[in-house]
Amino acid sequence: MTAPVLVGPLPAGGGPTPFPDWDDVLADIGDRIRAERQARGWSQTELGRRAGMGLATVKRLENGETSLRGFVRACRALGVPADHLLSDQWQIPLPRPSLTARQAEVLAAVSDGRPLSEAARDLHMTPEGLASELSGRIYQRLGVSDAPRLERRAAAVRVAVEYGLITLPNRTS
Incomplete structure (x- = not known):
């Protein structure tokens, strides 16, 4: 995983707002989507099926090459509010057990x-x-x-x- 990047709202205060490095932000979003998927024990194919997108799209999303539409679809499929996934309050979820x-x-x-x-x-x-x-x-x-x-x-x-x-x-x- 890449180093965490602040993707939530910036703290209030004086001074100019720093311009984010969008490549880092998108990589962090991809890492967070991957962590949520893995915590559920889902494959990339399973996330794609649940989100209504192809495997290549899921791979691009997790690699930080995302679209807003893909991000929102993944959040819905994972049951994670998009604003929470983007916030600095988000934490890597604990793996959930699963059974066939x-x-x-x-x-x-x-x-x-x-x-x-x-x-x-x-x-x-x-x-x-x-x-x-x-x-x-x-x-x-x-x-x-x-x-x-x-x-x-x-x-x-x-x-x-x-x-x-x-x-x-x-x-x-």
Whole structure:
């Protein structure tokens, strides 16, 4: 990434307003778009699909060769207000965990704490395959692999619910 450049409003005060180096400003905007995309775990192709623009346009945008239209489309797709992305208040976002549709289905199926053998049967998997999917992929993607073994499943469910990756069914007693 390039060195940060102030792209938000300049502080009030006396003296002439310095003329910005537009190449640096555009490079910084591109870096910020890239950081937002990467925090969501999206490829450039995915951002382009969501923003309604081609891969070449996304690459130009992230390289600081942008148009206002491309910038606005990217901001909308990322769900980031353009003024916030341009402000000096913007910070590099923390990466968001993600799951594939199948991984979300698997985690939701084991979210009630029942034995893996029962959940595996419902998912048409072997208990060993289910355990491998959980520990080898899902727990890692959700960042809970280091949690104590008996707490990993509950921690994974908490993280997935928090980020809207799974929805738990309403359970009444």
